[in-house]
Structures are given as structure tokens and as C-alpha cells.
Amino acid sequence: MKPAPFAYARAKSLDDVFDTLDAHGDQARLIAGGQSLIATLNLRLSTPSLLLDINGLAELRGIKVESNTLRIGALTRHAELGADPLVARHAPLLAEAVPHIAHAAIRNRGTIGGSVAFADPAAELPACMLALEATIVAQGRGGERRIAADDFFKGLYETDLRDGELIVALEVPLPAAVQRSALIELARRHGDYAIVGLAALVRPGVARLAWFGVGGTPLRSLLAEAAFAHGDLAAAQDALAQDLDPPGDLHGPPQFRLHLARVLLGRAFAKLKG
Amino acid sequence: MQHAIDISVTVNGERVQARVEPRTHLIDFLRETLDLTGSHAGCEHGVCGACSIMVDGQMVRGCLMLAVQADGASVQTIEGLTESGAIAALQEAFVARNALQCGFCTPGMLVAAAELLRAHPAPTREQVREGISGNYCRCTGYHAIVDAVIDAAATMRKG
Numbered sequence: 290m291k292p293a294p295f296a297y298a299r300a301k302s303l304d305d306v307f308d309t310l311d312a313h314g315d316q317a318r319l320i321a322g323g324q325s326l327i328a329t330l331n332l333r334l335s336t337p338s339l340l341l342d343i344n345g346l347a348e349l350r351g352i353k354v355e356s357n358t359l360r361i362g363a364l365t366r367h368a369e370l371g372a373d374p375l376v377a378r379h380a381p382l383l384a385e386a387v388p389h390i391a392h393a394a395i396r397n398r399g400t401i402g403g404s405v406a407f408a409d410p411a412a413e414l415p416a417c418m419l420a421l422e423a424t425i426v427a428q429g430r431g432g433e434r435r436i437a438a439d440d441f442f443k444g445l446y447e448t449d450l451r452d453g454e455l456i457v458a459l460e461v462p463l464p465a466a467v468q469r470s471a472l473i474e475l476a477r478r479h480g481d482y483a484i485v486g487l488a489a490l491v492r493p494g495v496a497r498l499a500w501f502g503v504g505g506t507p508l509r510s511l512l513a514e515a516a517f518a519h520g521d522l523a524a525a526q527d528a529l530a531q532d533l534d535p536p537g538d539l540h541g542p543p544q545f546r547l548h549l550a551r552v553l554l555g556r557a558f559a560k561l562k563g
Numbered sequence: 564m565q566h567a568i569d570i571s572v573t574v575n576g577e578r579v580q581a582r583v584e585p586r587t588h589l590i591d592f593l594r595e596t597l598d599l600t601g602s603h604a605g606c607e608h609g610v611c612g613a614c615s616i617m618v619d620g621q622m623v624r625g626c627l628m629l630a631v632q633a634d635g636a637s638v639q640t641i642e643g644l645t646e647s648g649a650i651a652a653l654q655e656a657f658v659a660r661n662a663l664q665c666g667f668c669t670p671g672m673l674v675a676a677a678e679l680l681r682a683h684p685a686p687t688r689e690q691v692r693e694g695i696s697g698n699y700c701r702c703t704g705y706h707a708i709v710d711a712v713i714d715a716a717a718t719m720r721k722g
Contacts, residue, residue, distance in 0.1 A: 290607050296566040297585030297631050327627045328608040330586070340585065342632065368621075392697025393678055395609065397621040398628065479696040 292330035296339045307430040309341045310453045319343050319455055322399035325407050349457055358460040363402025370401055380461045382470035386413040392480045402456040408448050411482040416507035419499035420488035421461045429454040442506040468492040471560045473553050484540045485549040489557045494518055503535040503546055522558045526551040570634040575643025583630040590614040590625025593640055601641035602670045612698030615671035616640050622678040641670035650677050653715040662711035664702030671698050676712045684720055
């Protein structure tokens with residue numbers, strides 16, 4: 290399918306972005322990697338009147354350590370994220386997630402900011418943001434707004450971003466001295482969206498278990514986390530029945546996903562024990 | 564045509580100036596405006612991989628990139644990759660191993676295989692399957708394609 294007609298412009302500054310969003314409202318769409326957006330344009334599920342290309346904005350690029358955080362520019366492409374030495378060192382969960390994201394061609398274009406803003410509930414990076422206690426740095430004309438990942442994902446493809454805002458960076462706290470993480474998912478074929486996936490982070494006394502593909506948003510399992518943090522895998526697996534309420538679909542009924550979540554939690558436990 | 568935009572793209576080594584409609588996919592620009600019909604357009608929503616091409620040396624989906632976004636970029640289609648000899652070993656192995664039947668997926672498969680071999684000169688079969696996982700083939704069942712990529716990798720390592 291071919292997209293419906295739209296106008297196209299390249300943003301030269303963040304002010305350009307804010308001006309355009311002010312003038313056009315939701316008739317304007319920002320395009321970064323475009324790996325979800327162009328597909329929805331092609332299928333005419335989205336018919337904006339204007340695409341504003343933000344790929345030229347240098348201030349949205351780059352990965353650096355700033356005080357106690359790893360700051361990842363929103364335009365960082367998945368392939369860059371997977372190859373970056375600072376990410377490998379300070380947020381290995383993200384490096385582990387990258388090979389699971391779609392396919393090489395998609396990873397060469399898709400961006401972390403786009404993925405988090407799109408908030409696909411079955412995608413890896415939004416769940417990683419939850420597991421890593423990341424902060425989403427949004428910017429609007431009024432300035433910067435910092436949103437904890439726990440408060441960011443509001444509903445199906447719905448986030449805390451306000452009209453006129455875009456994500457400029459993602460900030461991940463530098464890891465504690467003893468911290469381990471794992472990303473595990475089950476998919477029918479390599480590169481497919483996960484049927485169930487888990488981004489897990491543990492440090493002494495703490496477990497953050499962020500699931501994807503099990504609901505309308507990426508979500509944590511708080512009861513299972515408490516048991517998992519105390520090393521009680523069986524209790525954590527049992528708690529998933531209360532924490533998660535997965536949908537049924539072509540892959541199988543809700544109980545099937547719940548079963549797979551238990552399996553993944555067991556695998557994560559084995560992996561994180563080292 | 565709404566707000567046509569002038570672009571300048573290097574395609575297979577040649578500078579091309581054109582005026583494009585913003586909604587035109589890069590793959591359609593290559594096929595329909597430049598008559599480079601070697602790289603195919605299949606599903607047109609980023610799933611099948613038939614439109615895989617190289618932009619600035621990296622594989623992308625030609626249906627998930629707009630022609631206007633290629634302004635200033637260097638694009639290689641299957642024609643360019645063939646003429647330069649960059650994928651000759653892969654092409655010979657695909658023929659020798661019967662790694663194609665109808666041939667629709669082949670240009671995209673070759674691009675995916677080339678990108679894989681650049682990162683993994685001696686891939687395992689599992690790595691090959693992963694590398695071509697974003698490219699659909701409805702004829703071969705993939706086995707012969709994996710054979711061909713493994714063979715080509717061996718040939719290329721011998722130089």
C-alpha cells in the first residue's frame with residue numbers, strides 16, 4: 290500500500306519542532322526511524338497532513354555518562370545501541386535486548402526514542418526502561434520534563450507525553466556495584482514480536498521484573514518481584530497469576546501466556562543466579 | 564503532487580537529482596523513477612524484506628524509508644551491488660545451491676546475506692537463519708539459501 294499524501298519538512302531545531310506541533314497539532318507527525326510510522330502510513334492507519342523529520346537534530350544524538358546516569362539520545366538507532374561500549378558497560382540489558390528487536394534492516398533505522406514514544410506493549414525497549422528505572426526526558430516549548438518510566442506508559446500506545454512534547458533522551462541510572470540483568474523472550478520466529486518477554490534486573494534485596502506482550506502496556510509484577518528478590522522462585526511464579534492478566538489471542542488463551550511467563554521467570558532466575 | 568521536494572541522491576555511484584512527492588517510498592523511487600527494478604517491492608509494510616537495499620552502507624527496508632529521506636545519501640540497489648562484484652560469491656552460490664525458485668525474494672536475500680557476512684565472515688547456520696529472518700521466501704523452505712550463504716562465506720574467506 291501507498292501512504293495518503295502528506296507534506297514533509299525537516300526540523301532544523303527543537304524550536305522548529307515546537308512551532309510545527311503548535312501550528313498543526315495532531316495533523317503533524319514527527320518521524321525519526323519511521324520503522325513503525327511508515328508501516329502505519331502505508332496501511333493508511335495514520336493519515337497526517339505533515340511529516341516533520343527530526344533525523345537532522347544533532348542534540349538528540351549521542352550516548353554519554355553524565356554524573357550518575359547514562360544519557361542516551363532519543364535518535365540513537367537500535368544498531369548503535371547494541372554496539373555502544375558505554376551501553377554494554379552500564380546498561381547491558383539494553384545491549385542484550387537489541388538482537389531481539391525485529392531484524393537487522395529495522396535495527397539500522399529504528400530509534401530508542403521512537404520505540405519508547407510509540408510504546409508498543411510487546412516491544413523490548415519500553416519494558417527495559419521499566420526494568421532499568423529509566424527516566425524519560427521530554428521537552429516542550431516550556432522546557433524539559435523528566436518522567437519516571439514507572440509513570441510513563443499509560444495505556445495501549447498511550448504515554449505521558451503531552452501535546453507539543455517529544456522525547457529528547459533516555460536516562461538510565463548507573464548500575465549498583467552488584468547488579469545483574471537479563472532479557473528473555475519467546476517468539477514464534479526470530480524477530481517477531483514476543484508472545485511473552487521479560488526484562489529483569491536484580492541487585493541485593495531488589496528485583497524489577499518488567500514484562501512485555503502480556504497486556505496493554507509494558508508492566509511490572511510487584512508481588513512476584515518481592516518473592517523473587519528473596520530468592521523464592523516458586524512463590525514468585527505463583528504470584529504471577531495475581532500480577533498478570535494477559536490477553537488471549539491467536540497464540541493461545543490467557544493461561545498459555547501465564548504459563549509461558551512462569552517458564553520465563555524460571556529461566557531468568559537460573560540466568561541471574563550466574 | 565503535494566509539496567514536491569528536490570533531492571540529490573547517489574544511486575549506485577551516480578549522482579541523481581530528482582523532484583519527489585513526500586509520500587514516495589525509496590523503493591518506488593528507485594523502481595519507477597529510475598527504472599532500477601532489480602530490488603523488489605513486496606508487502607510494502609516492512610515485513611517481507613524483498614525491498615532490502617543499502618543506504619550509506621547499511622541494509623534498510625526500501626518501503627520503510629521515504630525517497631525524500633534519502634537526500635544526500637548513497638544508495639546501493641541490487642544492480643549496483645552486482646556491478647561492483649561485491650556479492651558475486653553469494654550470487655554464484657545461490658545458483659549452485661538452487662537457493663532460488665521464483666526469484667522474487669532473491670535481491671533482498673542477497674542484501675541481507677551480504678550484511679550478515681560483513682559482520683560474521685564465518686557464520687553458523689543458526690546465525691544465517693537469524694540474519695535472513697527478516698526476509699520471506701515462499702519457494703525454497705530456506706534450507707538451500709542457508710546452504711548457499713554458508714558456501715559463499717567459505718569462498719569469500721579464501722579470498
